[in-house]
Amino acid sequence: MRRRLASVALFCACVQALSQTHSSDPPDQALLARTRALYDAPLTRNLFSFDCAVQFDWKKHVVDAVGSVPAALAPTVEQLQTVQHRVSVEQVSGAVVSAVSITSNQTALPAAGLENVFDKVVAGGLNAWLPFGTNVILPVGATKYAFQRIDGGFRLTLSGPGVDATLLLNPDLRMTSGVSQLPQPMRFSTNFIGGPDGFLLASVKTGSTSDASAAGDATFSYTWQTVQGFQLPLLVTVTPSNPESWRYALNDCHVSTKTVLNVAPPPKAQ
Numbered sequence: 001m002r003r004r005l006a007s008v009a010l011f012c013a014c015v016q017a018l019s020q021t022h023s024s025d026p027p028d029q030a031l032l033a034r035t036r037a038l039y040d041a042p043l044t045r046n047l048f049s050f051d052c053a054v055q056f057d058w059k060k061h062v063v064d065a066v067g068s069v070p071a072a073l074a075p076t077v078e079q080l081q082t083v084q085h086r087v088s089v090e091q092v093s094g095a096v097v098s099a100v101s102i103t104s105n106q107t108a109l110p111a112a113g114l115e116n117v118f119d120k121v122v123a124g125g126l127n128a129w130l131p132f133g134t135n136v137i138l139p140v141g142a143t144k145y146a147f148q149r150i151d152g153g154f155r156l157t158l159s160g161p162g163v164d165a166t167l168l169l170n171p172d173l174r175m176t177s178g179v180s181q182l183p184q185p186m187r188f189s190t191n192f193i194g195g196p197d198g199f200l201l202a203s204v205k206t207g208s209t210s211d212a213s214a215a216g217d218a219t220f221s222y223t224w225q226t227v228q229g230f231q232l233p234l235l236v237t238v239t240p241s242n243p244e245s246w247r248y249a250l251n252d253c254h255v256s257t258k259t260v261l262n263v264a265p266p267p268k269a270q
Helices: 002-017 026-037 058-066 074-081 111-133
Strands: 047-055 084-090 094-100 145-150 153-160 163-169 175-182 186-195 198-207 218-227 230-239 246-257
Touching: 026 145, 047 230, 058 074, 074 111, 084 111, 094 111, 111 198, 111 218, 111 230, 111 246, 218 246
Parallel strands: none
Antiparallel strands: 047 084, 047 246, 084 094, 145 153, 153 163, 163 175, 175 186, 186 198, 198 218, 218 230, 230 246
């Protein structure tokens, strides 16, 4: 689990680094602008952050994982179920999970250890979506990149000092996969669905090497809800390389929007 959660951090760090090289030619700039406009990336619009309650069924999770709740674990499961959580998501700081109304007897082991894993899983699921919610999975800023038409769509290459990566897109410009050698070997594959504001991430599978035949991928899946005009994750499933899956829901969500200051020009001198 720790290794798979670390791959999420690696994935996010790599896509951030891929956005920081040099510029491209005008035809590619136009195609990139068209591509970028097709994706629903609310944190590139006026969404600043959102905060939600986390709903998780500990008993169902244990039963799904091992078939039943062992008698020795039953008190811990009941204890964990009483702890309420919220998660806040912001573009720079990412996902931060906090426990609500936790008591002193809920901090004892093994509950504390499982609580720590749960926090990382919830944050990891949302941080895996964040590069898509901010559109940094595509080249931004002064990035050197090039589109090439291929059978089945487009190849988008990125290169420069410390950067060597390739993205594949369908003819409708939905991203299907990516692989990088620099700044770190990694790979991912994606599925997108249509939403009211553009393509929404349905799932992403990530690996910590560029070898597509390597085992040990982690998968993140999402369904969506509308909150104050924004599409936000509703159900998140995190599946590490082992068979254990973590499924949680987000509800009671609140959003904060970016404030745009309209400064009036100074009056003309008479």
